[in-house]
Amino acid sequence: MRISTSSFYEQNVKAMGLQQQNLFRVQQQLSAGTKFLTAGDDPVGAARALGVSESLAESAQYATSRDRANLSLSREETALDSATNILQNIKTLTVQAGNGTLSDADRAALATTIQSNLDQLVGLANSDDGNGQFLFAGYKSASAPFVQQAGGGVQYIGDQGQRLMQVDVARQMSTGDDGRTVFQSVQGGAGYVTSGSAANTGSGVFGSVGIKDATDPDYGKDFQISFLGGNYTVTTNETPPVVAATGAYTEGSPISFGGLQIGITGTPVDGDSFNVTTAKNAGTDIFASIGALVTALKTPLTGGGAAAQASLQNALSTANVKVTNAHDNVLTVLSSVGSRMSELDSLNSSGASRDLLDKSYLSDIQDLDVTAAISEFYQRQTSLQATQMTFAKLNSIALFNYL
Structure with missing residues (x-):
């Protein structure tokens, strides 16, 4: 089978071009990493x-x-x-x-x-x-x-x-x-706050509020302690108010109501009152x-x-x-x-x-695996150089060289 000179030339140039592209691609990969x-x-x-x-x-x-x-x-x-x-x-x-x-x-x-x-x-x-x-x-x-x-x-x-x-x-x-x-x-667990009415004219002073029974049905409500005729009345701050406790006032004796207990000292007079209010409603x-x-x-x-x-x-x-x-x-x-x-x-x-x-x-x-890419680069470079040298050598062969 005979191969024409032009076909031989085209095939070799195409092969070298492809090798150059592959070599250039490896070079770009190395550059970009x-x-x-x-x-x-x-x-x-x-x-x-x-x-x-x-x-x-x-x-x-x-x-x-x-x-x-x-x-x-x-x-x-x-x-x-x-x-x-x-x-x-x-x-x-x-x-x-x-x-x-x-x-x-x-x-x-x-x-x-x-x-x-x-x-x-x-x-x-x-x-x-x-x-x-x-x-x-x-x-x-x-x-x-x-x-x-x-x-x-x-x-x-x-x-x-x-x-x-x-x-x-x-x-x-x-x-x-x-x-x-x-x-x-x-906070929700802040408890009760007690305050005296601004209109109080007696010497009653309240103490701290203690919890006796948190399961009491009135526990958690707001209360008012009022004094009249030596007695106290505890009512809820509802509409209408409900009486939670009553009794004769004795200085220092605890007053119990709504699962709570509070001590009052001094002498409240008629018309004096104290509010025992949940913290969230006390201001x-x-x-x-x-x-x-x-x-x-x-x-x-x-x-x-x-x-x-x-x-x-x-x-x-x-x-x-x-x-x-x-x-x-x-x-x-x-x-x-x-x-x-x-x-x-x-x-x-x-x-x-x-x-x-x-x-x-x-x-x-x-x-990129740089080591492998460098190895590939040198391999492709060597292959291209060998192809170029071979093509140049074959391209120079003619019958006149042997006459």
Whole structure:
């Protein structure tokens, strides 16, 4: 079989061209460090690599979200930690104010100190994240959530929205707590708060509330203890009120009603009354409670007699319970913040482990074996050079060379 010169030439040039393409492809793989340069080189591998790359990009976004959530929670944690210190300081000052040896001036000085603590607490409640977004405002984070009123007191103008952030595939996390939940709420197990009527003129002073029987049908209701003719009557704060207990008042003897028990000392007069109310119905606004404490401490006792002294002691007892409830509530929220931050750490650890596996899998799919590729490169280069030399040698053969 004879092969024409043109066919011989074309076949050899085509073969060398194919070898050059293969050599160039290996060279590109070495340059890119990947097994396939286009999806057409390995459609299945390219699809798998794309899926893993998308998973890694999504994981990186979750990691960024976790960093932002952790930063926001860290700022809230700092504010709440300072708030607990202030409330603890107010509790200490409240106990100190109960010292019977203090003068009106001494109590006024304590009132000034407590007012300063109250102002600091309001400032903490209006903390922002450094970018003008207020931590405890809910969705209304562009405005300060707590506003001082002209007539005294503090009003919450935020809402109870929870700002959620997607921190993992199936986990949305609240990155803050609204001001009402933090500073104007109490825990469900806060118990009862006792307070004396502002119209009391006797010297009756209440003690702490004890629980005798939590299964009593009236337990959990609000009560009022009224005095008339040396007797007491306990009624529920319902409409219409229901009598829960009656009896002759004996100083120091416990009064039992609705599964509760309370002791009262001193001498209540006709018309005096005391409210024994669940914490959630007794007024949960810590700013209002501290404000009432300041007012009580600023009220002079000089010339007021036993009734004024009793009124002060009752006001201090009520404030102490309310501040304690508020302190416990802030501690509970602080604990929740810590739990969320701990969860973020766990999610970061699991996310890092997942990323490591994904990167290893992606490397197996697309990363080039450099040693094998270099070996292949030299083999193809040697083969091409041999083909070129052979073609040049054969191309120069002619019959005239043998005449």
